[in-house]
Amino acid sequence: MKSMLRNKKAITPVLSNVLLMLIAVAGMSIAITATYVITTNFHDIMGERFIVEDVWFTTGGEIAVYLRNTGKVSIRFSAVYVNDTVQTFTSLELDVAGHGWLNVTYAWTASSLYYINVATSRGTQVAGYYRAQS
Secondary structure (H helix, E strand, O other): OOOHHHOOOHHHHHHHHHHHHHHHHHHHHHHHHHHHHHHHHHHHHOOEEEEEEEEEEEEEOOOEEEEEEEEOEEEEEEEEEOOEEEEEEOEEEEOOOOEEEEEEEEEEEEEOOEEEEEEEEOOEEEEEEEOOOO
């Protein structure tokens, strides 16, 4: 029994194997956590879809944009650009399959062409050219 306790040749390989296993488990835990965070955010971005169904140029200096959420997540609109310039607008959040009007304050003129770009808080954008009719 005493000779077994004096023989310490096997302790170093055992400790090194245990240490390597701990490093491997810690590394995989970090990788799994990072993958979960990335794919959750990616799922939200990929699930975010909306369309512009109609655009009305109303009296009183407003542009009314009718939007429909066709994606799998709720949408909050964060910016509206008219001719690449940020405009003020009424806040709008759409649930899944929701729809509603987004009213943009803009002094438009009849028969002019406008480039309207609507952006969400996650960065999804839908843009198009629309002509104001008198």
